[in-house]
Amino acid sequence: MLLLVPVLPLVGFLLNASLGRRLTKQVSGSVACGAILLSFLVSIAAVWQLVSLQPEERSIVQQAFTWITSGDFSVGLTFRLDPLSAVMILVVTGIGSLIHIYSTAYMHDERDREFATYFAYLNLFAAFMLVLVLGANFLVMFVGWEGVGLCSYLLIGFWFEKPSAADAGKKAFIVNRIGDFGFLLGILLVFVRFGTLDFQEVAHAVAGIGPEAAFGTLSLITLLLFIGATGKSAQIPLYVWLPDAMEGPTPVSALIHAATMVTAGVYMIGRNAALFSRAPETLTIVAIIGTATALMAGTIGLVQNDIKRVLAYSTVSQLGYMFLAMGVGAYAGGIFHLYTHAFFKALLFLASGAVIHAIGGEQDLRRMGGLKRELPLTYWTFLVGAVAIAGVPGLSGFFSKDAILYRAFAGGHTVLWSIGLLTSLLTAVYMFRLVFLVFHGERREPAAAVGGPHHLHDAPPAMALALVVLAAGSIVAGYAGLPAVLGGGDRFAQFLEPSLGAGAEDAGHAGPELTLMTVSAGVAIAGIGIAAYYFLRHRAAADALAARFSGLYRLLSNKYFVDEVYDATIVQPVRITSQEGLWKIVDVRIIDGSVNGVGQLVAGFSETLRRVQTGSVRAYAASLLLGAVAILGYYLWR
């Protein structure tokens, strides 16, 4: 049954990819939605079966076939469902289904053929993502890991006639490849060190080992795996592809670049929690990188003017949060944030997609405003998402963010905790900046002037369905992991315990936890207040602030010039060495030169030697005789 979960979307992909050009939009859309919905139902059934087992025995394994056998080493195409992958498959298929349904409306202006291609890619993505999270060993996970990277590339570049979209696709693919290389090296090192690639066997192998005191093999393995995670999950230094990935269709941004694929790195660390727990050096690096990314992306998000880019930086920032959680050992907290984030970030992206759809493709915040009245449903659902991500008490984001911040504080990482708190202030500010700029205030430019005569309309039914369900999810999802101090018992963490290892969560410090909750709730509300002051009441004050700190503003709106720095330090040197050195010298002169040189040498020799071919039979006979005499002479006088 487990096998069906990834196979169903794969079948959907095959159908749409092979027959898609002959199908109408209705048929190809239904095939894709049906495939992922069926997969969702199978996932629910599988998780139901899992939950009915004893907590210690919660693991369902299914091996499709043995993939590689060499000596006593064997890798199977094996899927394993345990609490961690259960959470992931529900998120992937559940939110994936909603986004498929949403896409049927969003992509309706495409031609039949492109519509089918789009859904084929989307189904393929779901299949690979499910392989990634269900894989029972590193190799199967790697297949999914590469597959989702491919689908991400295809979907970012979906409108490839636009050069910026094609470039963004390439950028995403290349940057991801850099991380994947680290990941692959990590996998090889796991094999060298443990002789197996199965997650459970590796966890058993390290069970008896204490944390490494100095930087050793385990630290190196985990660091390499983490490099893979920085690529896929958009962390410093490889986060640069994610904001550009917004060139793809908005539902794709929601599914791949917010809810599922980019969380693969977090999932991977959670999956290897046993390894990471024994490499404190790496964990420190993970926590620092995560926090730095959260802060950096949060500050950039404050001043961006493209609605989707703000959300993209917000995603990078929230992913940083998850890595902070992983780094301080709060694996369950990180996965919990992954799960709640999937709801509200998908919601925010889909709502922003509804806005973009409604006003004819405009993405610039400066041309929006006052859409609250025309798009009430979009407004309210977006507001729910914004409140949830800002961390207002009672919604899902609050619980998961608080779980992370509390663990960081309780673990003694006060600096990381305070930066995390600052970031959550920033989160509230930039999210409500979006809300106020898009939905409140004056209508700044008639939509008709932007996209030609265009009827301003609220989300059509398919889009509305997805928005409403996700909004409901954003509100209630957090209650699955209601912390003990609020009388919830932290069921989410307990559910994950068999996967992530015991002792990750300790209850009891009720006093500080409640205080911290109050602090972070206060911070969230303060952030909303700041946003309201600058972007709702005194918009001139925001401009004045930007003018006063114009240096800082320029730095932020140019994204810390990271792209420029990468271009100058990596892209241009590589390009120049390739073009001037490798191409014009190594390839043209050395490689081509040696081949041509051999040819010329042969030609030159032949030019001389062919003079021997005189045509005179007696000359040949004479050389024959001379040769015979010479050989005989040699043997006689030797």
Next chain:
Amino acid sequence: MVTLNHYLVLSAILFSIGTAGVFVRRNLITILLSIEIMLNAVNLSFVAFGRALGAADGQIIVFFVMTVAAAEAAVGLAIVICLFRLRESLNPDSFVSLRW
């Protein structure tokens, strides 16, 4: 007393005469004749060895050589006739077009 060496020296002299003929003469038919002399020089050494060693092998090979020589003469003369018809010449130096 005629020893093996005498035969061999005679054979060498005949072979040299034949070889010289092949290189020196400018008539294809003479060249064929010179080749016959060379073959018979070899035949002489074969039978001389055969007698010296008391074995029949040398004589047997000589019969083979004579047969082949007859065939070679037939084919060679036929080619010479064709060449003569082609160029009205028996000088081997007029047949050097097969070169670089």
